[in-house]
Amino acid sequence: MEQQSPRYILFDLDGTLVDSVPDLAWCVDVAMQQVGLPARGEAAVRCWVGNGIEKLMKRAVANAMDDEPDEQLFAPAYQAFLQAYKENHAKRSQVYDGVIPALDWLKNHGYQLGCVTNKAEAFTLPLLQEKKLDQYFSVIVSGDTCEHKKPNPEPILFALEALGGKVEEALMIGDSKSDINAARAAGCAVFAVPYGYNHGEDIHAYQPDKVLNTLADLPSILAPHQ
Ligand SMILES: O=C(O)COP(=O)(O)O
Numbered sequence: 001m002e003q004q005s006p007r008y009i010l011f012d013l014d015g016t017l018v019d020s021v022p023d024l025a026w027c028v029d030v031a032m033q034q035v036g037l038p039a040r041g042e043a044a045v046r047c048w049v050g051n052g053i054e055k056l057m058k059r060a061v062a063n064a065m066d067d068e069p070d071e072q073l074f075a076p077a078y079q080a081f082l083q084a085y086k087e088n089h090a091k092r093s094q095v096y097d098g099v100i101p102a103l104d105w106l107k108n109h110g111y112q113l114g115c116v117t118n119k120a121e122a123f124t125l126p127l128l129q130e131k132k133l134d135q136y137f138s139v140i141v142s143g144d145t146c147e148h149k150k151p152n153p154e155p156i157l158f159a160l161e162a163l164g165g166k167v168e169e170a171l172m173i174g175d176s177k178s179d180i181n182a183a184r185a186a187g188c189a190v191f192a193v194p195y196g197y198n199h200g201e202d203i204h205a206y207q208p209d210k211v212l213n214t215l216a217d218l219p220s221i222l223a224p225h226q
C-alpha cells in the first residue's frame with residue numbers, strides 16, 4: 001500500500017491536544033480517599049493514563065500498572081471517580097501550546113480532521129466542547145464508540161469510514177504507543193508528540209514516522225490542500 005500525502009488527520013486527545021492529567025489525578029485521589037487508599041499523585045497517574053478510565057482506576061486501586069485490583073475496592077472507587085470526573089474533567093486541564101494554531105491552519109487548508117481517543121464518550125464530548133476544540137472535528141470516536149479501543153485499529157478505521165477517507169490518505173497523531181500501534185495496524189501513517197503520556201517510556205522507541213515537538217510544526221511539514 002502506497003502512503004500518500006495525508007488529507008485526513010486523526011488526533012488523539014489526552015496527552016496530545018489536552019494536558020488532562022491534572023483533572024484525572026485530582027479525581028483519582030478523591031476516589032482513593034473515599035475507599036481509604038493513599039493518594040496516588042500526578043506523576044503516577046501520568047504513567048497510567050492511556051487505556052481508558054476503567055483501566056486507569058484499576059491501576060490506581062492496585063497502585064500498579066498490570067496487577068488486578070481488589071474488586072471490593074475497585075467498584076466503589078470507580079463509581080467515586082466517575083462522579084468526581086463529571087464535574088472535574090476540564091477545570092485543571094489545558095490545551096497544549098501550538099494546538100489551536102495547528103488545527104486552524106489544517107482546517108483552513110483543506111484537511112478533514114477527526115479525534116480518536118480512548119476516553120469515554122461521556123467525558124470526551126464535554127471536554128472538547130469546554131476547550132472549544134469540538135468545532136474542528138468532523139468525527140469524534142471515543143473509547144466506548146467501537147467494540148475495541150486503540151491499540152486496536154477499529155476506532156481509526158471507524159473514523160475514516162465516517163470521513164469517507166482511505167487509510168493511505170490518513171495520518172494519526174498521538175502521544176502513546178497505543179496510537180502508534182493502532183495506526184500501524186490500520187495501515188496509516190503516524191506522527192507522535194513527546195510531551196504527552198506514554199507510560200513513562202520514550203515515544204521514539206516506538207518509531208513513529210515523525211516526532212513533533214509541538215503541533216505548531218505541522219504547517220511547515222504538510223502541504224496545503226485547495
Ligand atoms: O482516557 C485515556 O485513557 C486516554 O485517552 P487518549 O486515547 O485520548 O490518550
Ligand SMILES: [Mg+2]
Nearest residue numbers: 012014015175
Ligand atoms: Mg493520548
